[in-house]
Amino acid sequence: MTQQDAPPPKINRNLKKLIPYQPGRPIEEVQREFGLEQVHKLASNENPLGPSPQAVKAMLAAAGEMHRYPDGDGYYLKQALAERLGVAPEELILGNGSDEIMVLLALAYLSRLRFLITSDHAFVRYRMGAELAGAPAYLSPMRDMRHNLEDIVAAIGPRTSMICLDVPCNPTGASISRRELSRFLERVPPLVIVVLDQAYYEYANADRNYPDGLRLRDEHPNLVVLRTFSKAYGLAGLRIGYAVARPEIIKDLDRVRPPFNANRMAQAAALAALGDEAHLRGSVKANAEGLARMQKGLRALGLKTWPSLANFVLVDVGLDCRVVFQELLKLGVVTRPMAGYGIETCLRISIGRPAENRACLAALAKVLKELARGD
Ligand SMILES: *Cc1c(COP(=O)(O)O)cnc(C)c1O
Numbered sequence: 001m002t003q004q005d006a007p008p009p010k011i012n013r014n015l016k017k018l019i020p021y022q023p024g025r026p027i028e029e030v031q032r033e034f035g036l037e038q039v040h041k042l043a044s045n046e047n048p049l050g051p052s053p054q055a056v057k058a059m060l061a062a063a064g065e066m067h068r069y070p071d072g073d074g075y076y077l078k079q080a081l082a083e084r085l086g087v088a089p090e091e092l093i094l095g096n097g098s099d100e101i102m103v104l105l106a107l108a109y110l111s112r113l114r115f116l117i118t119s120d121h122a123f124v125r126y127r128m129g130a131e132l133a134g135a136p137a138y139l140s141p142m143r144d145m146r147h148n149l150e151d152i153v154a155a156i157g158p159r160t161s162m163i164c165l166d167v168p169c170n171p172t173g174a175s176i177s178r179r180e181l182s183r184f185l186e187r188v189p190p191l192v193i194v195v196l197d198q199a200y201y202e203y204a205n206a207d208r209n210y211p212d213g214l215r216l217r218d219e220h221p222n223l224v225v226l227r228t229f230s231k232a233y234g235l236a237g238l239r240i241g242y243a244v245a246r247p248e249i250i251k252d253l254d255r256v257r258p259p260f261n262a263n264r265m266a267q268a269a270a271l272a273a274l275g276d277e278a279h280l281r282g283s284v285k286a287n288a289e290g291l292a293r294m295q296k297g298l299r300a301l302g303l304k305t306w307p308s309l310a311n312f313v314l315v316d317v318g319l320d321c322r323v324v325f326q327e328l329l330k331l332g333v334v335t336r337p338m339a340g341y342g343i344e345t346c347l348r349i350s351i352g353r354p355a356e357n358r359a360c361l362a363a364l365a366k367v368l369k370e371l372a373r374g375d
Pocket of ligand 1: 045096097098099100123166169170197199227228229230231236239240241
């Protein structure tokens with residue numbers, strides 16, 4: 001019997017619908033396909049300034065230790081985070097990216113009879129977690145690209161186990177205010193876990209009304225706060241994130257966690273990155289300037305954008321986003337088409353270095369003009 005004749009194995013029923021996450025394309029691929037000298041990758045919300053030089057130094061120093069397994073408990077990184085955040089080490093869990101912690105949460109708290117609530121345009125990984133756990137998910141329709149907290153509260157039922165909110169939301173950029181979040185949490189029953197995904201916390205925190213999930217956890221022990229080193233800290237390639245929650249929740253997640261999920265190099269780099277405040281401050285400042293220019297430039301092209309507290313902006317290009325995405329690609333600008341999120345005419349554009357942002361705006365102007373002419 002050849003491989004073709006043999007019947008394929010049967011995957012778990014609840015996984016059949018699951019479509020694998022589609023990451024942005026590698027720069028080298030795009031370069032080769034279109035014969036481009038330069039490619040600007042504004043597709044994955046990465047820090048365009050790169051990692052902290054101190055993190056790079058720590059990685060080089062750690063390289064000679066790679067025959068050793070990581071510290072499975074992340075002792076030093078947890079100590080440093082605990083001190084920085086004003087929490088106990090027992091309230092922390094590290095993940096292979098905060099993405100992995102999302103999967104641990106789904107496996108620990110969702111099932112066929114324990115439902116998820118999130119928003120229809122929220123980060124797709126939440127609903128994928130529900131699918132992984134075979135759990136039904138209610139996708140609350142966002143209002144003008146904002147989480148509709150009224151609708152979410154109204155959707156809570158006896159089987160609701162978890163609510164996931166990204167604040168700011170990826171891909172819409174929208175935040176919710178401190179007051180909105182507090183009022184919302186007061187209306188959520190204590191047995192329902194609320195995951196507040198603050199992947200863009202360091203960028204958003206400059207805003208006066210931006211909520212700090214950690215301040216709310218005494219009053220709301222059902223709160224889980226997710227943060228990451230992938231965005232403002234510029235360590236996306238290493239995969240390191242963390243969650244803060246009450247110790248009982250951390251213990252539940254530890255049951256599902258693979259023992260060495262946060263790798264040795266990532267722990268060393270994250271620890272060093274935490275100590276480099278200048279790099280963080282510089283990254284946040286550069287992003288704020290780039291974001292303002294990008295939004296102004298997009299509006300000057302007559303396009304609708306939404307307010308963003310993150311390092312990207314959602315823009316309505318008024319045409320099939322896949323077509324605009326493809327034309328931008330040919331000019332060496334990689335963006336993220338939002339068709340997969342059900343927002344057919346929108347692109348998500350990450351903020352790059354000033355020259356990259358200018359190149360993106362110029363390419364977009366050219367593409368839209370040509371498409372309008374029907375070229
Ligand atoms: C980028 C992002 C994450 C996380 O990423 P990791 O790299 O897995 O830490 C989590 N949530 C949202 C909303 C994001 O945009």
